[in-house]
Amino acid sequence: MTDWHNLENKRLLLQETLDSQKSPLERNQLGQFATPTDLACDIVKYGLTQLPTDSKIRFLDPGIGTGSFYSALRKFTKVESIESAVGYEVDEHYAKPAKRLWKRHKLRISISDFTTANARNGSRANFVICNPPYVRHHHIDSEVKPQLQYSTEASCGIRLSGLSGLYCYFLGLSHKWMEDDAIAGWLIPSEFMDVNYGKEIKQYLLSKVTLLHIHRFDPTNSQFDDALVSSAIVWLKKSRPPKNHKVKFTFGGTLQNPTLSREVLPSELVTERKWTRYPKATKASKTNSIVLGDLFSVKRGLATGDNKFFIMERTEIEKRSLPFECFTPVLPSSRYLNKGIIYSDKDGLPKIDKQLFLLNTSLPQEKIQSLYPTLWEYLKTGLTGEKPVASRYLCKTRRVWYEQENRPPPPFLCTYMGRAADKEKPFRFFLNYSNATACNVYLLLYPKKELLELLFENPNMKMDIWKYLNSIEPNELISNGRVYGGGLYKLEPRELQSISAEKLIHKLTRKIKNTQQQLEFI
Ligand SMILES: C[S@@+](CC[C@H](N)C(=O)[O-])C[C@H]1O[C@@H](n2cnc3c(N)ncnc32)[C@H](O)[C@@H]1O
Structure with missing residues (x-):
């Protein structure tokens, strides 16, 4: 093992010990x-390629923790190439042991708050690498926030939105610590690329520095823990952009070897609201307006493979003495739902006349055989006959043939298809308070993170959202969907997602105007 590996192992052990001495809540704060x-090595290695060769390194990490980036720097550079190295760490719990760890090295750790630290002449850096603290705006003290906004504007010339997370202030504040032509790499949440508070960050990146490259990880193929899945690495240079400059957008794979890559003109980025469209998109979106897909992820309901086999009424379950714990309530087709609101009883069952249950277990056959012999007998009937259920296409492609897709109870649903006589509505929306899931005769609307948080704080808003969804003009839905012979209309998840949500946003904003909370996605 090399000296570097020994040192890195020591640091990792220290990190683990220190993390374990804190609760997740404390670490979150x-x-x-x-x-x-x-990842730290990938970032530093890539960053070094952006610096002029043979330049002496003056390193800064504004939130250094135990020093993962400095350690990576030591892996790829000789100690003589490092002229200075500075790290800030506000928490003594990490800072003191880290100081001891790096005692014999060039790294100087200051145990203090980076957001109030002074950038003195001679303390500037040409290589800033940081994974700043991700603290959401509502956890930043309301008295501290204006001060942060003020000092960030003094540092980088941009006044950040009050909805910005702490990481945005770190980015703006570090501007004054950078020498001309310095390179910075920021590992930050990618949400700034799309949400409203990110506007000023994007303005900074396009007007005050040269934005070199943004790499986004593929969340479905994450090599990292949950805290990093939706992260991006933003590379910038403290200089005016050269003529004909293009920004590199990459996605997936690794920083050095991404799955997708595209170069985009800054002039295009100025008008594009959603930067996460890159590198997939070939050109800016026609409309920058907010659509339902910004607020909800829309999924087709469950395709069971054979509703007759997998879905049954309570009487049937009782008659066969099947175990109720292996069933999930599931909504019947919309013709059995005469009201738009599905209320719940104390057990989470929908208060409707036609209650149905979906066989929903992923237990392996041997377990079922020993734990639930009656269910085993029933499943065996799915293996026999002329066209056994188990050999149907959908069932065959599953890990275990009777296991259903994961579709948690959706708070909102829309019928997937319908017929409309003249002015009638072909699609109906439902508000679901029960624990029932639904099959593929519905589209299921799951609020995305920001909306989910808002609804958690303001459960009454579900009703406003449902009323809004039902007020969408039939024509708007029809023109986004498709029509089949005999006036049969269908609406696919992507089509519903592309419907404008501007009015909904205004409605919700009006509602919360007098409360502390604000919508971050607008
Ligand atoms: C996301 S961690 C990254 C740690 C380390 N650089 C790494 O990448 O492993 C952010 C660090 O910033 C520190 N931090 C939070 N607020 C700070 C502040 N105001 N000034 C300096 N450090 C801060 C946290 O204690 C934490 O150690």
Whole structure:
């Protein structure tokens, strides 16, 4: 093992020990999630390629923790190439042991708050690498926030929105610590690329520095823990952009070897509201308006493979003495729902006349055989006959043939298809308070993170959203969907997602105007 490996192992052990001495809540409050070694190495290695060769390194990490980036720097550079190295760490719990760890090295750790630290002449850096604390705006003290806005504007010339997370202030504040032509790499949440508070960050990146490259990880193929799945690495240079400059957008794979890559003109980025469209998109979206897909992820309901086999009424379950715990309530087709609101009883069952249950278990056959012999007998009937259920296409492609897709109870649903006589509505929306899920005769609307948080704080808003959804003009839905012979209309998830949500946003904004909370996605 090399000296570097020994040192890195020591640091990782220290990190683990220090993390374990804190509760997840405490670590959350200061955004204390360390960068995994491989990622830190990838970032630093790539960053070094952006610096002029043979330049002496003056390194800064404004939220250093135990020093993952400095350690990576030591892996790829000789100690003589490092002229200075400075790290800030506000929490003594990490800072003191880290100081001891790096005692014999060039790294100087200051145990203080980076957001109030002074950038003195001679303390500037040409290589800033940081995974800043991700602390959401409502956890930033309301008295501290104006001060942060003021000092960030003094540093980088941009006044950040009050909805910005702490990481945005770190980015803006570090501007004054950077020498001309300095390179910075920021590992930050990618949400700034789309949400409203990110506007000023994007303005900074396009007007005050040269935005070199944004790499986004593929959340479905995450090599990292949860805290990093939706992260991006933003590379910038403190200089005016050269003529004909293009910004590199990459996605997936690794920083050095991404799955997708595209170069985009800054002039295009100025008008594009959603930067996460890159590198997939070939050109800016026609409309920058907010659509339902910004607020909800829309999914087709469950395709069981054979509703007759997998869905039954309570009487049937009782008659066969099947175990209720292996069933999930499921909504019947919309013709059995004469009201738009599905209320719940104390057990989470929908208060409707036709209650149905979906066989929903992923237990392996041997377990079922020993735990639930009656269910085993029933499943065996799915293996026999002329066209056994188990050999149907959908069932055949599953891990275990009777296991259903994961479709948690959706708070909102829309019928997937319908017929409309003249002015009637072909699609109906439902508000679901029960624990029932639904099959593929419905589209299921799951609020995305920001909306989910808002609804958690303001459960009454579900009703406003449902009323709004039902007030969408039939024509708007029809023109986004498709029509089949005999006036049969269908609406696919993507089509519903592309419907404008501007009015809904205004409605919700009006409602919360007098409360502390604000919508971050507008
Ligand atoms: C996301 S962690 C990254 C730690 C380390 N750089 C790494 O990548 O493993 C952010 C660090 O910033 C520290 N921090 C939070 N607020 C700070 C502040 N105001 N000034 C300096 N450090 C701060 C946290 O204690 C935490 O150690």
